[in-house]
Amino acid sequence: MNKLQGFELLEPGYWQLFIEFWSFVDVNATWVLVGTVLLGISASVIGSFAFLRKRSLMGDALAHAALPGVMIAFILFQTNSPLVMFFGAIFSSFMGLFLMSWLPKNTKIKPDAAMAITLSFFFALGMMLLSYIQGLEIAGKSGLDKMLFGQAAAMLPSDLYLLSFVAVTILITVIIFFQKFRLIAFNLVYAQALGFNMVLYETILAILIVTSVVIGLQIVGVVLMAAVLLTPVAAARFWSKNLSTMLFTAGVIGGVSGLISANISYMAPAMPTGPWMVVVLSVLFILSFLFAPERGLFSNLNKQHKLRLKVREENILRTLYVLNERTLQPANQEIQLNYSFSLEDIMKSRSVGLGELQQTLKRLCVKGLIVNMPSQQIDIKLSERGMDQAIDLTIRHRLWENYLTQKVNIDAEDVHGQAEKVEHLLTEEQTQQIEQELINQSTKDPHGKLIPVSRKIKKELSHDS
Amino acid sequence: MKNSPLVVKHINMRYQHNPVLTDVSFSIPEAKTIAIVGPNGSGKSTLLKGIMGLEPLMSGAAVFFGDSLDKKRLAVAYVPQREESDWDFPINVMDVVLMGRHGQLKFWQRPTSTDKKIAEQALEQVSMLNFKARQINELSGGQQQRVFLARALAQQASLYLMDEPFAGVDVTTEKAIINLFAELKAKNKTIVCVHHDLNTVGEYFDWVILINARLIAVGSAEEVLTVENLNKTYGGRLSLLNDLTERLYRTNLDKVHDE
Numbered sequence: 001m002n003k004l005q006g007f008e009l010l011e012p013g014y015w016q017l018f019i020e021f022w023s024f025v026d027v028n029a030t031w032v033l034v035g036t037v038l039l040g041i042s043a044s045v046i047g048s049f050a051f052l053r054k055r056s057l058m059g060d061a062l063a064h065a066a067l068p069g070v071m072i073a074f075i076l077f078q079t080n081s082p083l084v085m086f087f088g089a090i091f092s093s094f095m096g097l098f099l100m101s102w103l104p105k106n107t108k109i110k111p112d113a114a115m116a117i118t119l120s121f122f123f124a125l126g127m128m129l130l131s132y133i134q135g136l137e138i139a140g141k142s143g144l145d146k147m148l149f150g151q152a153a154a155m156l157p158s159d160l161y162l163l164s165f166v167a168v169t170i171l172i173t174v175i176i177f178f179q180k181f182r183l184i185a186f187n188l189v190y191a192q193a194l195g196f197n198m199v200l201y202e203t204i205l206a207i208l209i210v211t212s213v214v215i216g217l218q219i220v221g222v223v224l225m226a227a228v229l230l231t232p233v234a235a236a237r238f239w240s241k242n243l244s245t246m247l248f249t250a251g252v253i254g255g256v257s258g259l260i261s262a263n264i265s266y267m268a269p270a271m272p273t274g275p276w277m278v279v280v281l282s283v284l285f286i287l288s289f290l291f292a293p294e295r296g297l298f299s300n301l302n303k304q305h306k307l308r309l310k311v312r313e314e315n316i317l318r319t320l321y322v323l324n325e326r327t328l329q330p331a332n333q334e335i336q337l338n339y340s341f342s343l344e345d346i347m348k349s350r351s352v353g354l355g356e357l358q359q360t361l362k363r364l365c366v367k368g369l370i371v372n373m374p375s376q377q378i379d380i381k382l383s384e385r386g387m388d389q390a391i392d393l394t395i396r397h398r399l400w401e402n403y404l405t406q407k408v409n410i411d412a413e414d415v416h417g418q419a420e421k422v423e424h425l426l427t428e429e430q431t432q433q434i435e436q437e438l439i440n441q442s443t444k445d446p447h448g449k450l451i452p453v454s455r456k457i458k459k460e461l462s463h464d465s
Numbered sequence: 466m467k468n469s470p471l472v473v474k475h476i477n478m479r480y481q482h483n484p485v486l487t488d489v490s491f492s493i494p495e496a497k498t499i500a501i502v503g504p505n506g507s508g509k510s511t512l513l514k515g516i517m518g519l520e521p522l523m524s525g526a527a528v529f530f531g532d533s534l535d536k537k538r539l540a541v542a543y544v545p546q547r548e549e550s551d552w553d554f555p556i557n558v559m560d561v562v563l564m565g566r567h568g569q570l571k572f573w574q575r576p577t578s579t580d581k582k583i584a585e586q587a588l589e590q591v592s593m594l595n596f597k598a599r600q601i602n603e604l605s606g607g608q609q610q611r612v613f614l615a616r617a618l619a620q621q622a623s624l625y626l627m628d629e630p631f632a633g634v635d636v637t638t639e640k641a642i643i644n645l646f647a648e649l650k651a652k653n654k655t656i657v658c659v660h661h662d663l664n665t666v667g668e669y670f671d672w673v674i675l676i677n678a679r680l681i682a683v684g685s686a687e688e689v690l691t692v693e694n695l696n697k698t699y700g701g702r703l704s705l706l707n708d709l710t711e712r713l714y715r716t717n718l719d720k721v722h723d724e
Contacts, residue, residue, distance in 0.1 A: 189549060
């Protein structure tokens, strides 16, 4: 009994409705689910192209521009049949689109201002007509105010058939035109240079965006439609670098938001669906932003943390190299790196906190780069592999200093700081490139210190001979 | 010049009411490298865009191999300025190069395995084949430029129009482009480049077109690159020509004056 109490704290009806919804006994509710999911998918896929072409706000303006068309169609034909509403909305959306592109071309008004003007003018007109209709005695007017924020549960099967048909058509069209749309979105000028029929492609894109906005009116509403077009692709950018998988991810995100919203709309029919859908999408966006692998915030922080640890370790290896170098070395021979040093020695030549140093040494020890750490921590000594790495780091550091003085003409006193950073980044390939580019291949760095010879190369040489 | 790959006839271009190019005419020889040279804002890139029909012409025309551009599309490849593209776009190198094949593909068609071979060959020509699976945002500026060149090569055109291919590229890329020019010339192809670096014009190009809002000189590099011509090119615009052409546009004189 105790376990069930959690559920009973909820309104008892909700749980029952939830089960009812997912057992698909209510045919109408199932259609609402199908329609909402399809809308979520198609709007996010076509919205992606608007997003990539940096025309994100266009969907918002087009959705608002659809409102007066719906109202006028209702007044003229005195019916709320889906097709009449659909074509009314399409017509007025296109009027809005036309106005938005006509204004910047023929006046001094810039595109963003034209969009804002169009959006508010059409929306105001729609709201005026809506309040006018509220005073009329026509059957079916009650559904019209749902266009503002959407109400999925109130939709009729006939609405949903049309919606599903249009959504599937949009998806198929995008699949057919995918390659051309991608080319246009990436490089419009090049598409024109190839002789693309731009009027055709632009018209198709516009029709797809307008229709997906229009079928979303009853579910999401004019006010929030833009979020369904754009939030999924914005979230999908964190997950993928490839356009097809990105579109797929955006579609899934849009579909999931539709699914959850349809469910909520069934459980609480009085609540508008649009805000729910947008909140769900925003949550998915935040989750993507935080947790997406490679591009998410936490992944980035983790990468940075790993880099920080690597830099600390490499810095200690470098310090040990320099300390060895300062110790009495046999003349004209390969540098000996097998001296031992204490924590104080290291801290004297590199500013590092004791705790941080101890942790770094522990990691170096685990990696086998320094010889086992004794308890008193007085003789810290490079292992063979540690020596190899210390030598390579020193080569990179000193070569970069030479590169900066010889090629970039920076004073020898100023190069150390930069080399201190670049030594952690240079790849083997780039190091070789520097060696080739330096004309006088000096064996010394600008401060007169010897550039060691990498042991890997030495080993290869000895193998060859 | 018979069979010239490109003849430009009396091109006039403007930006709003400001004249950008006034009455530019020339024709170019086949199988040569040709540079369009002039100071910043002289209308070099605009001329190239006008020729390609990417910016409107006030008057005049460009004739390709004796025909209009629409009839010779497949023979002409255009390389836009690198900075004008969105290099953050989610696409990899191979897919960008395959775009070069889309002039020949219908709207529903996908690139075939032949197209892919052509694209790979083009990447090989600019030594970028190893990068074919890379995302374009991971490339250096020079590598981006080479990808754009490969895309144009994949078109297998006869005339290449390039907008500043040498701008901001590294030594490796510069050498790759020079080698590519030689290869293309050997195959009887013609290359027209907008070029900004006077030091290298004579070395890289056979022919030079000097412009500064008007045509100053056109011909072989030795003939054209004289002190006198360069002084004219870099000595600023002709103020009277500029002012009166602007008046012409502002007053819409064309509409009230009989031809």
